[in-house]
Amino acid sequence: MLKRLIASTAVIATTALGTGLAVATPAAADPCPAGALCAYLYTDYRGDPGTVYGNNSNLLQYNKFNNAVSVSNSGTQCNVRIYSGLSRTGSSVNIPRGYGIGNLSGTAFYKNIASNHWC
Numbered sequence: 465m466l467k468r469l470i471a472s473t474a475v476i477a478t479t480a481l482g483t484g485l486a487v488a489t490p491a492a493a494d495p496c497p498a499g500a501l502c503a504y505l506y507t508d509y510r511g512d513p514g515t516v517y518g519n520n521s522n523l524l525q526y527n528k529f530n531n532a533v534s535v536s537n538s539g540t541q542c543n544v545r546i547y548s549g550l551s552r553t554g555s556s557v558n559i560p561r562g563y564g565i566g567n568l569s570g571t572a573f574y575k576n577i578a579s580n581h582w583c
Contacts, residue, residue: 495513496509496513496515496536496538497515497538498538498540499517499538499539499540500513500515500516500517500538500539501515501516501517501535501536501537501538501539501544501546501580502514502515502535502536502537502538502564503523503526503528503529503532503534503535503577504528504532504533504534504535504536505528505531505532505533506533506534507533507534507566507567507569508534508566508567509534509536509564509566510534513528513536514526514527514528514529514532516529516580518582519580519581519582520579520580521550521551521552521579522550522551522578522579523577523578523579523580524550524576524578529577529578530575530576530577531575532568532573532574532575532576532577533567533568533569533574533575534564534565534566534567534568535559535564535565535568535573535577536559536563536564536565537559537560537561537562537563537564538561538562539561539582540561541561541582541583542561542582542583543558543559543560543561543582543583544558544559544561544580544581544582545557545558545559545580545581545582546559546573546577546579546580547577547578547579547580547581548572548573548576548577548578549578549579550578550579551579552579552581553578553579554572554578555571555572555573557571557573
């Protein structure tokens with residue numbers, strides 16, 4: 465079951481710095497295939513997800529990551545870190561396996577998940 469990280473700017477900032485913990489709550493999601501990082505064009509994981517696997521240095525080439533409003537980690541083995549810049553630069557946040565951020569509004573990642581790295 466996918467759980468949601470509460471995504472306020474403060475939560476993302478403190479999580480990115482490793483100084484805070486996000487509160488998780490259960491959330492329903494459109495299917496995100498096992499092993500994938502999924503981006504959605506709507507809040508709360510609604511709509512058909514865009515999926516990627518493995519580490520990616522340029523996710524902005526994919527419409528759903530370039531315009532992401534929510535994101536989820538359906539990884540099978542580890543967490544994924546997303547970045548607002550290409551090639552793992554800019555702001556970053558770690559998303560634990562089985563969790564997601566249901567609303568990226570007000571964050572550096574709103575319509576801008578530029579790269580990712582697993583584990």
